[in-house]
Amino acid sequence: MADASKKPYVFSLTRLLSVMFLLGLIIGPALYEGWLASLCDAYSALFVLGGTCAILLYSFEGSFLRFIPRSFSLAFCKNRVADPEFATIAKAGSRYVIATGAVGSIVGFVAMLQNLADPSGLGKGMAVVVLSLLYSVFLSELVFIPLAKAYSDDDSDSHSDVVPTWRNMGVGGASLTVLLGCFAVLLVCLN
Numbered sequence: 001m002a003d004a005s006k007k008p009y010v011f012s013l014t015r016l017l018s019v020m021f022l023l024g025l026i027i028g029p030a031l032y033e034g035w036l037a038s039l040c041d042a043y044s045a046l047f048v049l050g051g052t053c054a055i056l057l058y059s060f061e062g063s064f065l066r067f068i069p070r071s072f073s074l075a076f077c078k079n080r081v082a083d084p085e086f087a088t089i090a091k092a093g094s095r096y097v098i099a100t101g102a103v104g105s106i107v108g109f110v111a112m113l114q115n116l117a118d119p120s121g122l123g124k125g126m127a128v129v130v131l132s133l134l135y136s137v138f139l140s141e142l143v144f145i146p147l148a149k150a151y152s153d154d155d156s157d158s159h160s161d162v163v164p165t166w167r168n169m170g171v172g173g174a175s176l177t178v179l180l181g182c183f184a185v186l187l188v189c190l191n
Contacts, residue, residue: 019142026138044104044131048139051100052093060089071147082153090148094140101136105129112185122185 030036056064067089074081108128115121 015146022142038127039131039134041127041131044108044128045135047104047107047128048097048100048132048135051103052097052139055096055100056089056093059092064089074147074150080150080152083151084153087148087151087153090144090151094144094148097136097139097144101132104132104136108132109181109185116185 026039027036030039053064056067060067063085067086070081070086071090105128108125108130110125111128112122112125115125
């Protein structure tokens, strides 16, 4: 499969439609109810995306800089381009983005705890908690895992080796604990 990288990219309408459908599931209700702006938080987005890119740049240096433009061109293509180095970057990205989302949620939780005296100020910290997790799951599941699959040289449709479940279970459990802690703080402060 070494000559797969020489093939021209073949556009996939079904991939484009599936991503648009998934985005529609998230953005559609927000547009309908009028709270689309509440799904946007610059700090959470910068923390998750910037933190992940910084870790990947530190880990893979110049390879990550080559990975970015090539991945944009491969995002909506059918064919696989076997590149073990880029597959490794995408696999690492799917792990790092979840970790930075968890750290972002902890930062938001700390911001919530600093505003316990003023319950009206808890919303900003809660937004950082929830949106950091949302952005990290979105990027992991809709960007990095499909890219890892596209760059892998395995022809099977499973991607069980892309993200080791046992690694993300700890991060997911910690994130859920922080999220439940935020709700507990809100309940105590609002009563």
